[in-house]
Amino acid sequence: MAKHSKRYRKLAELLKKEYHDVDEAIAxxxxxxxxxxxxxxxxxxxxGIDPRQADQIIRGAISLPAGTxxxxRLLVFAKGDNEQAAKDAGADFVGGKDLADKIKGGWLDFDMTLATxxxxxVVGPLGRVLGPRGMMPTPKNGTVTNDIGTAVSEFKAGKIEYRSDASGNVHALVGKLSFSEDKLKQNIETFINHIRSSRPSSVKGIFIQSITLTSTMGPGIAISL
Known part of the structure; x- marks a missing residue:
């Protein structure tokens, strides 16, 4: 079992009860x-999904009110006018086969991939590399689009991707500790409500079974449902 630091244990002592509302958790x-x-x-x-069922996989993207x-670092596969649109919108890397060859060679110095x-x-053969890292572009979350300039601007401004994992969990970055309490609350509630609205019709019983908020170096805080 991993041993927690003295600092972590001291913070954990602040959790006086098992569940907290969002305002208490943010405080x-x-x-x-x-x-x-x-x-x-x-x-x-x-x-409460069955991750083995394709129709119960939760996947998409959402723009948070206060950004993240x-x-x-955005990499965009585009050519012609779309290539220039991506550059104008602030993409960090834009190209085609040249970027694909670099990725095949082991280069992964970026956070997200978009494509027209x-x-x-060109992108399809990269699935083995990008897929396991959750970086493969797909129309389902808006990372494959003809409106590439808008997509770049949105993701640069704080739009996030999410996807349920093999255990039925969905994780998302919802801000920084430096954010005001109001901004954190807006982002957290926006994300939770968005996931709630994404419930597949085939899911029975309780959909959101637990919610935990955590900081990079702090203990998890269970949210009352």
């Missing part, structure tokens, strides 16, 4: 800001 998170860097805040939802506070539909012939 606690603010007390966790005892490091020299601005910690990220993440929401983790355990869902994280600088996202006409470039999927």
């Amino acid at each position: 606690l998170l603010k007390q966790f800001a005892t490091t020299k860097f601005d910690q990220s805040v993440e929401a983790a939802l355990h869902l 506070g994280k600088e996202v 539909p006409d470039m999927m012939g």
Whole structure:
């Protein structure tokens, strides 16, 4: 069993009860800001889905009201006018086969991949590399689109991707500890409500079974449903 630091154990002592409402959780998170860097805040939802069923996989993208506070390095596969549109919107890397060859060679110095539909012939063979990392472009979450300039702008501004894992969990970055309490609450509630609205019709019983908020270096805070 991993041993927690003295700092972590001291923070864990602040959790006086098993479950907290969102306002209480945010107040606690603010007390966790005892490091020299601005910690990220993440929401983790355990869902009552069967991850083995394709129609119960939860996947998509959402723009958070206050953004994420994280600088996202975007790689875009595009050509012609779309290539210039991606560059103008702030994409960090734009290209085609040249970028695909670099990725095949082991280069992964980026956080997210976008593509126009006409470039999927180049992107498709990268599935083995990008797929397991959750970085493969797909129309389902808006990372394959003809409106590439808008997509780049949205993801640069704080739009996030999410996908349920093999255990039925969905994780998302919802801000930084430096955010105001109001901004954190807006982001957290927006994400939770969005996932709630994404419930597949085939899911029976309780959909959102648990919610946990955590900071990079702090203990998890269970949210009352």
